[in-house]
Amino acid sequence: MDKLxxxxxxxxxxxLTRAAARLFISQPTLTNYINxxxxxxxxxxxxRTVQPxxxxxxxxxxxxxxxxxxxxxxxxxxxxxxxxxKDRMFTVGIPPVRSSYDLPGVISRFMAHYPDxxxxxxxxxxEEIEKDILTGKVDAAIGMLTRAYPGVHYECLxxxxxxxxxxxxxxxxxxxxxxxxxxxxxxxxxxxxxxQYTMLLARTGGxxxxxxxxxxxxxxxxxxxxxxxxxxNLLYQLVGEGMGFLFCTPDPxxxxxxxxxxxxxxxxxxxxxxxxxxxxxxxxxxxxxxMLQTFVKFMKEKDN
Numbered sequence: 001m002d003k004l005x006x007x008x009x010x011x012x013x014x015x016l017t018r019a020a021a022r023l024f025i026s027q028p029t030l031t032n033y034i035n036x037x038x039x040x041x042x043x044x045x046x047x048r049t050v051q052p053x054x055x056x057x058x059x060x061x062x063x064x065x066x067x068x069x070x071x072x073x074x075x076x077x078x079x080x081x082x083x084x085x086k087d088r089m090f091t092v093g094i095p096p097v098r099s100s101y102d103l104p105g106v107i108s109r110f111m112a113h114y115p116d117x118x119x120x121x122x123x124x125x126x127e128e129i130e131k132d133i134l135t136g137k138v139d140a141a142i143g144m145l146t147r148a149y150p151g152v153h154y155e156c157l158x159x160x161x162x163x164x165x166x167x168x169x170x171x172x173x174x175x176x177x178x179x180x181x182x183x184x185x186x187x188x189x190x191x192x193x194x195x196q197y198t199m200l201l202a203r204t205g206g207x208x209x210x211x212x213x214x215x216x217x218x219x220x221x222x223x224x225x226x227x228x229x230x231x232x233n234l235l236y237q238l239v240g241e242g243m244g245f246l247f248c249t250p251d252p253x254x255x256x257x258x259x260x261x262x263x264x265x266x267x268x269x270x271x272x273x274x275x276x277x278x279x280x281x282x283x284x285x286x287x288x289x290x291m292l293q294t295f296v297k298f299m300k301e302k303d304n
Contacts, residue, residue: 140295
């Protein structure tokens with residue numbers, strides 16, 4: 001893992017315990033790294049004498065400049081890579097689970113249209129692939145994108161309804177009948193009844209993580225504990241096994257794991273649907289502009 005992520009994560013969480021959990025490392029490991037870094041730099045990046053932890057003025061400067069350096073390094077690597085491989089390459093950035101549902105037919109059609117083009121599928125989370133549009137590391141990024149980067153063109157590919165999935169074994173919904181709280185007829189639930197249960201949460205950097213944290217804050221949900229995992233397939237199965245509750249757009253998982261559907265209560269926290277949009281992002285000024293437009297066209301046609 002890029003050690004800059006340690007600094008960025010601590011700056012976001014402002015808490016050593018939460019930051020270490022997001023990074024899948026121990027708190028002492030994170031603390032030791034920050035201590036060594038500050039010692040090498042000769043200046044404090046964080047004020048850890050207060051809670052929540054505050055980023056110092058030096059920390060802000062360090063983070064901003066290191067992001068710029070990292071972007072320049074990635075752009076240079078991409079240029080050198082293109083010189084090493086003279087054949088044309090088309091790169092699609094997309095989260096791993098989403099790629100298994102969205103890309104097979106599209107890539108097959110795309111390769112038939114461009115038989116001499118090399119295609120690279122870059123399976124990473126949205127936060128990582130979206131910023132790589134700017135450096136040229138990916139030609140297009142697909143997912144629950146933030147749309148926060150100036151100069152990047154975004155197009156909506158899909159709209160999905162967001163659900164709260166809960167094991168039917170949980171006491172808070174045990175009174176529901178089998179024909180209640182279904183995918184077609186979700187149950188309107190009070191969010192504060194979930195505080196005693198485990199939450200299943202996609203790892204930070206992805207669209208599902210951002211979506212879930214927004215909903216938790218909006219409805220004041222404070223779970224007993226949390227299981228973090230970047231594999232949405234596994235999280236969906238854990239709901240079916242009674243492990244915990246999960247915010248997600250479950251359409252593809254229902255098709256992939258129908259055996260779990262009857263064990264899950266499909267709930268909502270408000271009468272109006274919360275909609276999650278999937279975007280494709282790319283730069284208009286791109287050497288592969290023609291291929292980009294063809295790829296976008298195929299993506300939009302895939303469900304028709």
